[in-house]
Amino acid sequence: MKILIRRFDEKSYWQSFEVPVKRGMTVLDALFYIRENIDPTFAFRASCRMGICGSCAVKINGKPRLACETQISKFKEIKVEPLDNFRVIRDLVTEFEGFFVKHKKVKPYLIAEADYENPVEQLQTPQELKRYYIFSLCIKCGACVSVCPASATLEGYLGPAALVAAYRFNADSRDKGKEERLKIASESIGVWRCHSAMECSEVCPKQIEPAKAVQLLRRASLR
Amino acid sequence: MVVTVIECDIAIVGAGLAGMRSAVAVAEKNRKVSVAVIAKTYPIRCHSVCAEGGSAAVLRKDDNFDLHAWDTVKGSDFLADQNAVEYFVRECPKEILRLENWGCPWSRNPDGTIAQRAFGGHSVNRTVFAADRTGFHEVHTLYERLLKYDNVEFFSEYFLTNIAIEDGRVQGIATIRLKTGELEFFKAKAVILATGGAGRLYGFTTYSHQVTGDGMAIAYRCGVPLKDMEFMQFHPTGLVPSGILMTEACRGEGGYLRNKDGERFMKKYAPEKMELAPRDVVARAMWREIMEGRAFEGEHGPYLALDLTHLGEEKIEERLPMIREAAIKFADVDPVEEPIPVKPVQHYTMGGIHTNELTETPVKGLFAVGECACVSIHGANRLGSNSTVECLVFGKVAGEMALKYVENAKETRISSEFVKEEEKRLFDRFGKKGEENPHAIKKELNETMDNYLWIFRDENGLKTALRKILDLKERFAKVAISDAVRKFNVALLSTLEVGYLLDLAEIVAMGALLRTESRGAHYRLDYPARNDEKWLVHSLAYYTSEGPRFEYAPVRITKWKPVERKY
Numbered sequence: 001m002k003i004l005i006r007r008f009d010e011k012s013y014w015q016s017f018e019v020p021v022k023r024g025m026t027v028l029d030a031l032f033y034i035r036e037n038i039d040p041t042f043a044f045r046a047s048c049r050m051g052i053c054g055s056c057a058v059k060i061n062g063k064p065r066l067a068c069e070t071q072i073s074k075f076k077e078i079k080v081e082p083l084d085n086f087r088v089i090r091d092l093v094t095e096f097e098g099f100f101v102k103h104k105k106v107k108p109y110l111i112a113e114a115d116y117e118n119p120v121e122q123l124q125t126p127q128e129l130k131r132y133y134i135f136s137l138c139i140k141c142g143a144c145v146s147v148c149p150a151s152a153t154l155e156g157y158l159g160p161a162a163l164v165a166a167y168r169f170n171a172d173s174r175d176k177g178k179e180e181r182l183k184i185a186s187e188s189i190g191v192w193r194c195h196s197a198m199e200c201s202e203v204c205p206k207q208i209e210p211a212k213a214v215q216l217l218r219r220a221s222l223r
Numbered sequence: 224m225v226v227t228v229i230e231c232d233i234a235i236v237g238a239g240l241a242g243m244r245s246a247v248a249v250a251e252k253n254r255k256v257s258v259a260v261i262a263k264t265y266p267i268r269c270h271s272v273c274a275e276g277g278s279a280a281v282l283r284k285d286d287n288f289d290l291h292a293w294d295t296v297k298g299s300d301f302l303a304d305q306n307a308v309e310y311f312v313r314e315c316p317k318e319i320l321r322l323e324n325w326g327c328p329w330s331r332n333p334d335g336t337i338a339q340r341a342f343g344g345h346s347v348n349r350t351v352f353a354a355d356r357t358g359f360h361e362v363h364t365l366y367e368r369l370l371k372y373d374n375v376e377f378f379s380e381y382f383l384t385n386i387a388i389e390d391g392r393v394q395g396i397a398t399i400r401l402k403t404g405e406l407e408f409f410k411a412k413a414v415i416l417a418t419g420g421a422g423r424l425y426g427f428t429t430y431s432h433q434v435t436g437d438g439m440a441i442a443y444r445c446g447v448p449l450k451d452m453e454f455m456q457f458h459p460t461g462l463v464p465s466g467i468l469m470t471e472a473c474r475g476e477g478g479y480l481r482n483k484d485g486e487r488f489m490k491k492y493a494p495e496k497m498e499l500a501p502r503d504v505v506a507r508a509m510w511r512e513i514m515e516g517r518a519f520e521g522e523h524g525p526y527l528a529l530d531l532t533h534l535g536e537e538k539i540e541e542r543l544p545m546i547r548e549a550a551i552k553f554a555d556v557d558p559v560e561e562p563i564p565v566k567p568v569q570h571y572t573m574g575g576i577h578t579n580e581l582t583e584t585p586v587k588g589l590f591a592v593g594e595c596a597c598v599s600i601h602g603a604n605r606l607g608s609n610s611t612v613e614c615l616v617f618g619k620v621a622g623e624m625a626l627k628y629v630e631n632a633k634e635t636r637i638s639s640e641f642v643k644e645e646e647k648r649l650f651d652r653f654g655k656k657g658e659e660n661p662h663a664i665k666k667e668l669n670e671t672m673d674n675y676l677w678i679f680r681d682e683n684g685l686k687t688a689l690r691k692i693l694d695l696k697e698r699f700a701k702v703a704i705s706d707a708v709r710k711f712n713v714a715l716l717s718t719l720e721v722g723y724l725l726d727l728a729e730i731v732a733m734g735a736l737l738r739t740e741s742r743g744a745h746y747r748l749d750y751p752a753r754n755d756e757k758w759l760v761h762s763l764a765y766y767t768s769e770g771p772r773f774e775y776a777p778v779r780i781t782k783w784k785p786v787e788r789k790y
Contacts, residue, residue: 009708035662043712047431048432053267122323125334129328133328
């Protein structure tokens, strides 16, 4: 099968590779095939190959997906590009530092008293757990940010992934930091910057619905 | 030449569970000491996120520390150091609660207490879990926790190339910063290695691509011995064909293993524990079924059935959601409807960098923890759900030991000789045409390990493997890096990784050849019995230019004398 790759090394160009296809083969398998057999310089990120580490999000036929869990057989031909809204470093590898800086801004950790030396079990019912659990599944792959029109036009915008993290902790029954987190999330670079395009929910490989987290944070900030 | 030297008090290499837990341990005790967490990936992209089933801890009245310790020691086939095991089991519960206090979404009982499930080789339901994404949630919880401390800084996508040691003391490390491709040095008073295991020696493995035994191989080259490397764990249930882990929790929640006749064959091999015998026992049983022709035949070779269909959709969705998702995405099988195709898969490295029970290596200021280290609490066979919590328990020890060490440590230095030698060693192969492709060498290495260092071993196979590995090492010398662009030079990284793996393969093969007995995961067809008289010892492999030199050290036994191991 022909696989078209958007390469980048100082300048950007398309390159076509012929890859033998087996049943059950993923796009990531094809990327490895190219690196191991045709061009050892071909740069991309990958690690777990089971959709949990978030390394290999790339644009496949126009839509951001995890290369490791995308079956080649879904397509007739394949075009692979780096994620949009991230600066390209080399080939499919993009700059993620800024993404993690934004994540940190929302205080994405449990704010609560904890006795380090003598920790005590806190109760949390399955219903309480369920209120935030889906939002704790974010693998920080960047797919949502890459399709977010608000992220594209305002560099400082916190973006869907960081806002998911903010909501995840605000919905946790053990958390005592809701006010300070909500304050950050509802500043001008926060939830009100979202255009409600809902593209983030469309592409999230973990079906998290970042747009819903944004809506819920908006509602909370009006209370 | 401009040389970048970053100064810190403690350099932690590896940002998985063990490395990040070490960093938390330092920061909880001291907010002034500077900590650099250095890793080849971003922290949350580490291999620990792949851990699925859970973490063992004594939490309730139906369980006790001696029982957890006994299960662990028996599981280890008596090769674990019992002093370390006794310390370990007492600390596990506190680690589970600390993570809870920091936000980990543990699965819960209806009354809100932390839930526990059954796991192989454990006498009671001892395994704490967060659905079937335990490692993922543990990693994210620790990463989030670390964002609170100002004295911890992350250096992501820095690749370890060497450790600077002078006068028997650690001085820092050398790395390649992937983004620029430049060498950058960290001057540190203490270094903690937490770089993971060596499973990518194998082709059929559950390991992430990035885990290539870097820290182990570099420590070995620097003169630190590697312990018990012949003991490789094979997990019974790797998804066919990818090798993706189908957690032991599938069986802990009640799943069955069946052969092509529909028989729950474990009744022949472990009539009491059945599917929940330890991994070495189940993996051997499965391989026997395969060898004796009772496996299914598919387009990717033989496989057995992991049957969850009787558990029902509701339980599978609640307890094993990721397993269902993975089976559908990667094998086109919905476990609610039909059994999952599985076979044993390389999964864990029991051996590692030799440390004492305080995570100290023989080099002053150098600590090792997690899968790259060998404390040893797993001995010849690790019990499921003991490794994630090992990273937590001994991560705390490593952080506190490093902190204690730097409080009294002398100044260190990165010498100009070290810098020059490193530059030459790494970049001499640059921009040249090589005769060999490192990926081809790795592929042949993987095939060799899969064929001869698998579940059943014998002298002929091990000698064949060793010859092949030595041949590959010779060919490896002819690899060059044609790509002269430094930034994100994956050709250079792959080459260095293959070099590390070849060193480790030689140790594994030679250790396995020398150990003429069967114990835990190391099974010799030509020596099928355990031999405590001769082999109740840890192996220690030391680097020499002619290949590894082996020494042996006694096992620490406190309470439990070796007895016959039956399940």
